[in-house]
Amino acid sequence: MSKDLPLFYVPELNSERFQYLVGDEATHGIRVLRLEVDDEILITDGRGRMSSGVIASKSKRSLDFELLEDLEPEHKEPGFHLAIAPTKNMDRLEFCVEKCIEIGLGKLSLVICQNSERRQVRVDRLQKIAISAMKQSRAAFLPDISEPLPISDFISHERSEDLFIAHCRTGEREFLKSNSSPACLLIGPEGDFTESEIEEAVANGAKPVHLGPKRLRTETAAIVGCTLMNL
Structure with a gap:
């Protein structure tokens, strides 16, 4: 090609x-x-x-x-699913979506958390960015982008993929590593997930993870997580 x-x-x-x-x-x-x-x-x-x-x-x-x-497509279909709380600044979210798709993203879900500062998102705008990023990376798979929904509703959905939640609070967390099976990574808002949101996610099978020793912005954490899952 x-x-x-x-x-x-x-x-x-x-x-x-x-x-x-x-x-x-x-x-x-x-x-x-x-x-x-x-x-x-x-x-x-x-x-x-x-x-x-x-x-x-x-x-x-x-x-x-x-x-x-x-x-024959140059790249296989990405098995990585990102669930992210929209950033207050839309430019940061759009940049994040663009870069994650270029790296390798199969699905994008937008979740609304207790600490979310943005609850409305123009999904049609993100879809245009997704198309551009797909073409830029010479990919043949356009990620599905869902409308925002409360994190409790997202967590309670049945899924066949492994679920990870990245947070900055105390407690036992493993460093996120590449996953051979389909996986979903939850990234919270600027104020992080609440304790109750983390507990609910863990109760529904999510594994707590961290992305390194430094505290990252929401969009940076998403890009780092996407990169780690595509290694």
Whole structure:
């Protein structure tokens, strides 16, 4: 797979020979990349499919392409699930989401905690950032991003993945290490989880962990945790 070819996200990608780019993807191809007929491109549906194609025709608002062949994705689907309390500053959360997806993120959940300073999040904005990060990292899997929900509701859900909770309070905690099986890491707000939230998580199977000797910002902790889980 050529690393020089531009990658486009087409969620409706199918087996038809001729398909098209519209919306933001078409705008990027026409106005930014200035693609012309016969230029080669890569296309992904965000669900693991990666294909090559060539521009067949163009207009002011759309690009038609001919589907050539399916390719083997460079990266496997990430098994890491991040559950994070949104930061007060949205720029920090957006930066965190971008970097975690570039590193390797399979799913993102937003949890509201007692100490949360932000309870409303524009998930549509995060989804656009996720698409951009997926393309930047040449990945074929777009992480699912869920609407914010109370941490108690999130913790009580049945899951097949291992659950870890990173916190700065006293008590026995292990250093977070790479996990061979699917795993979810809980990262709290700037004021950390409360004792009762930690106790509830542990009661529901979560393992307390730390990310090193220093106290980290929420977004930094998430990026460090994501990196450790992808080693």
